[in-house]
Amino acid sequence: MTTDASALPVDQRAVDALAASGLRYGLLDTSDRAAFEAWFAADARGFAESRISESVMASNVEHLAVNRTTGVWDDSIPNAEVPVATVNSWVTELTVPGPVVAPAWAVSSVTVAPTHRRRGVARAMMEAELRVAHSAGVPMAILTASEATLYSRYGYAPATSAASVEVDRRRVSWAAPVPSGRVHFVEAADLLPDAIAISARAVRRSPGEVARWTGFFPRYLALNKPGSDVARALRTVRYDDADGVAQGWAAYHIDEKGPETRVLMVDVREAATDDAARGLWRFLLEHDFVTSIHADLRSIDEPLKWLVDDARGVRWMHVSDHLWVRILDTAAALEARRYETPGALELVVDDPLGFANGRFLLDIAAGGRASVTALDDESEPTAPVLRLSVNDLGAIYLGGYRPSMLAAAGRIEADDAAIRLADRLFAAERTPHLSIWF
Numbered sequence: 001m002t003t004d005a006s007a008l009p010v011d012q013r014a015v016d017a018l019a020a021s022g023l024r025y026g027l028l029d030t031s032d033r034a035a036f037e038a039w040f041a042a043d044a045r046g047f048a049e050s051r052i053s054e055s056v057m058a059s060n061v062e063h064l065a066v067n068r069t070t071g072v073w074d075d076s077i078p079n080a081e082v083p084v085a086t087v088n089s090w091v092t093e094l095t096v097p098g099p100v101v102a103p104a105w106a107v108s109s110v111t112v113a114p115t116h117r118r119r120g121v122a123r124a125m126m127e128a129e130l131r132v133a134h135s136a137g138v139p140m141a142i143l144t145a146s147e148a149t150l151y152s153r154y155g156y157a158p159a160t161s162a163a164s165v166e167v168d169r170r171r172v173s174w175a176a177p178v179p180s181g182r183v184h185f186v187e188a189a190d191l192l193p194d195a196i197a198i199s200a201r202a203v204r205r206s207p208g209e210v211a212r213w214t215g216f217f218p219r220y221l222a223l224n225k226p227g228s229d230v231a232r233a234l235r236t237v238r239y240d241d242a243d244g245v246a247q248g249w250a251a252y253h254i255d256e257k258g259p260e261t262r263v264l265m266v267d268v269r270e271a272a273t274d275d276a277a278r279g280l281w282r283f284l285l286e287h288d289f290v291t292s293i294h295a296d297l298r299s300i301d302e303p304l305k306w307l308v309d310d311a312r313g314v315r316w317m318h319v320s321d322h323l324w325v326r327i328l329d330t331a332a333a334l335e336a337r338r339y340e341t342p343g344a345l346e347l348v349v350d351d352p353l354g355f356a357n358g359r360f361l362l363d364i365a366a367g368g369r370a371s372v373t374a375l376d377d378e379s380e381p382t383a384p385v386l387r388l389s390v391n392d393l394g395a396i397y398l399g400g401y402r403p404s405m406l407a408a409a410g411r412i413e414a415d416d417a418a419i420r421l422a423d424r425l426f427a428a429e430r431t432p433h434l435s436i437w438f
């Protein structure tokens, strides 16, 4: 399997399809600084963001040059150096049930200029990504989505949920055991090495988390915006356990919404142990001077209500899909994760784009490792059978959605015994969760 996505050739089918509409699709040479800056300008414009400042641009150029960076150019327009569409991808590590790490093709920066939308540009690029990832032997593609209606058509499905949480500080008091470690303020630049090390351990604890890339840290520590209002407002802390080992970090700022309303906004909270997660929450919740604490992209199983005396002072909002998974190689993906219990199941997968379809025997041994055999059309089933689309396979893959729920929705076809077995086999040891956008 190739892990350097940037080295793979551009997809010729997409080149031809877009050339037929007068557009030029290609791989960007990220060592060409002017062209790379124009690409970032298109990306920001596509997401309706402001123009990128010099320091953020410098950080982007430094940290994202290793990715596979593709664009579509229209040579007939003014400022033709700015692409009319962008996509960025890389092979990353996704934590899957076990927890163990599996390779995944991360897709990001999907934009098409408002002047060129709704004429098939995104479809050409998204399908090209899948073909390139599949031919490189990467078993699945993943992304986070700005809208829930965009990516099912390419075989992706939501595989994790996330929620925002708001805690009324005046209502709640800490009601859990007092964490044994300590929280220290550490300036962002000094925190950087510990933040990188803690995050690397933290993401391996939960299915659904994705390895952080080097550019993640300058961005969330506001090191890419020196002297800015954002950098001045950001506070950064580290949690050290009782033995003095750095096990968690958080970045937050306080939003002054009115004379009586100050919200502590948690920008990042990464914890390599449950003790560190509790220690950071206690620090954040016991902040004087603020009226509430707000955090986005939290796990729907975050035990916050169990940490405080008044559980109704913790309000969950905006539960939403977050990580989307697209299985590209059914056997490799199923073998990459672990299972809680032994058993055998036949999966009949329908994939209209032709990457993952077929009949597969999933055979899980004691210890949770699986071997998967592709079956021919004629052989008799030897295990209970589940018929499902590639989307539904992506939805159940990390254990975030139960096969029985998708069967109840009329999406998975199987008898009751097969569904019950599938629920048990696909369950994850921890509710899958991704706590960042990418």
Ligand SMILES: CC(C)(COP(=O)(O)OP(=O)(O)OC[C@H]1O[C@@H](n2cnc3c(N)ncnc32)[C@H](O)[C@@H]1OP(=O)(O)O)[C@@H](O)C(=O)NCCC(=O)NCCS
Residues within 6 Å of the ligand: 046, 047, 109, 110, 111, 112, 113, 116, 117, 118, 119, 120, 121, 122, 123, 124, 144, 145, 146, 147, 149, 150, 153
């Ligand atoms: C979303 C976006 C990339 C779509 O680009 P596009 O070139 O207009 O898309 P296409 O013309 O290739 O459309 C492909 C399919 O998606 C559908 N589609 C496109 N935009 C859609 C939207 N906003 N909501 C629902 N469906 C959409 C099209 O109807 C088409 O469907 P079909 O091929 O199954 O008939 C573009 O509108 C964009 O840049 N939006 C702002 C940035 C953004 O949200 N990017 C996604 C980041 S996750």
